[in-house]
Amino acid sequence: MVNDNGFSTSFGAFTLSRWSRTNTPSEQNLQAWDAADELLLEHLAQVSLPESARVLILNDQSGALVTTLAAAKAPGCSVQFATDSYLSTQAAQKNVTANGGDVTQVTWLNSLDRAQGSIDVLLIKLPKNLSLLEDQLYRYRDQLNPHTKIIAAGMVKHMAAGVFKLFEDILGATKTSLAKKKARLIFCELDKTQWLPAPDLNTHYVLENTNYQITNYPNVFSRESLDIGTRFFLQHFPKKMQVEKIADIGCGNGILGLVATGKYPEATVDFYDESYMAVACAEQNFTRAWPDRMASFRTDDGMSNALPDSYQLIVCNPPFHQHNVVGDFVALQMFRDAKSALQQGGEFWLVGNRHLPYKDHIKHLFGNSMVVASNQKFVVLKAIKR
Numbered sequence: 001m002v003n004d005n006g007f008s009t010s011f012g013a014f015t016l017s018r019w020s021r022t023n024t025p026s027e028q029n030l031q032a033w034d035a036a037d038e039l040l041l042e043h044l045a046q047v048s049l050p051e052s053a054r055v056l057i058l059n060d061q062s063g064a065l066v067t068t069l070a071a072a073k074a075p076g077c078s079v080q081f082a083t084d085s086y087l088s089t090q091a092a093q094k095n096v097t098a099n100g101g102d103v104t105q106v107t108w109l110n111s112l113d114r115a116q117g118s119i120d121v122l123l124i125k126l127p128k129n130l131s132l133l134e135d136q137l138y139r140y141r142d143q144l145n146p147h148t149k150i151i152a153a154g155m156v157k158h159m160a161a162g163v164f165k166l167f168e169d170i171l172g173a174t175k176t177s178l179a180k181k182k183a184r185l186i187f188c189e190l191d192k193t194q195w196l197p198a199p200d201l202n203t204h205y206v207l208e209n210t211n212y213q214i215t216n217y218p219n220v221f222s223r224e225s226l227d228i229g230t231r232f233f234l235q236h237f238p239k240k241m242q243v244e245k246i247a248d249i250g251c252g253n254g255i256l257g258l259v260a261t262g263k264y265p266e267a268t269v270d271f272y273d274e275s276y277m278a279v280a281c282a283e284q285n286f287t288r289a290w291p292d293r294m295a296s297f298r299t300d301d302g303m304s305n306a307l308p309d310s311y312q313l314i315v316c317n318p319p320f321h322q323h324n325v326v327g328d329f330v331a332l333q334m335f336r337d338a339k340s341a342l343q344q345g346g347e348f349w350l351v352g353n354r355h356l357p358y359k360d361h362i363k364h365l366f367g368n369s370m371v372v373a374s375n376q377k378f379v380v381l382k383a384i385k386r
């Protein structure tokens with residue numbers, strides 16, 4: 001469900017909404033664009049797009065940019081949209097349609113796809129994660145040319161140190177605009193003469209106490225080493241139940257589901273995440289560890305597309321933010337999804353920071369909650385669907 005908001009640009013006025021299933025006022029009232037979107041569109045209107053421009057848009061969180069270009073029917077433009085976020089794709093497609101644009105006229109790509117053809121205009125909303133940006137600059141640079149307009153936009157407070165150097169090192173000369181409403185643009189000119197070959201941006205480690213090789217794609221949670229919350233969960237992992245179907249919700253690199261696969265030889269595991277890289281990475285890690293076992297890998301918002309009453313065990317290390325927005329609304333939605341997807345008698349196990357009120361939330365939802373283990377930082381909780 002989405003709410004409505006007026007977004008006024010030099011290309012016209014639009015109605016934009018974030019993707020949300022939670023219906024909480026705090027989340028519903030969040031704006032679906034920021035001053036960096038406004039600044040970028042203002043700049044584009046001033047320079048005017050080249051005739052029949054082939055535009056590639058990256059990391060457009062709720063689709064403010066793609067909606068504007070698709071709905072304003074920029075003459076002759078072809079637009080490609082690439083993101084690592086399933087939620088962003090959902091929001092953008094809704095917003096394009098709601099504003100009279102034609103979703104079939106946009107090429108929808110995920111973060112692992114290559115773009116199609118050569119690119120005249122590359123518009124980048126700066127992601128929080130510099131490794132993702134680095135991956136994107138290397139991934140698409142072959143499709144740019146010295147005339148490609150390369151423009152990135154971000155809020156100053158989210159611009160990581162090192163962002164300018166990445167553009168300089170990977171693409172070419174880089175300069176910035178003055179800040180306006182705490183947003184800034186970055187302009188870059190392609191210079192192929194200085195190019196270094198793309199390095200391997202994935203990280204790799206062996207999961208402690210196992211022989212599982214873990215590969216982490218650039219936008220995956222805790223990509224340098226095992227998260228300490230995940231480690232605590234693994235020390236107190238559920239065992240000794242009759243289990244045929246397990247879900248790992250918010251799977252990241254898939255470690256929880258991987259360990260579950262080892263502990264339950266009769267079970268199949270379904271891995272869910274909203275990040276395309278996470279799901280692909282979980283699949284790679286699973287297939288390497290268990291070439292003969294079955295599993296499924298699903299990009300989804302929580303488990304919104306799971307069949308009700310279908311799992312005996314669901315494990316989760318919930319996120320405490322959705323993109324740049326911090327809050328427990330995502331975790332709560334996952335808890336509701338988990339309850340719906342569990343069979344009667346099925347168990348939901350999670351790890352969380354002990355200062356977060358997850359125990360109360362799951363008690364309220366399931367009618368029961370148990371502390372399996374706790375230390376100074378974390379708590380492992382379990383609830384049973386009655």
Ligand SMILES: C[S@@+](CC[C@H](N)C(=O)[O-])C[C@H]1O[C@@H](n2cnc3c(N)ncnc32)[C@H](O)[C@@H]1O
Nearest residue numbers: 221230250251252273274275301302317318319
């Ligand atoms: C704290 S990480 C846990 C990753 C992994 N399970 C682990 O323990 O290392 C939370 C994960 O939730 C995912 N996530 C965030 N919002 C989501 C949503 N709405 N639906 C599904 N997954 C989401 C993130 O992409 C991230 O991989």
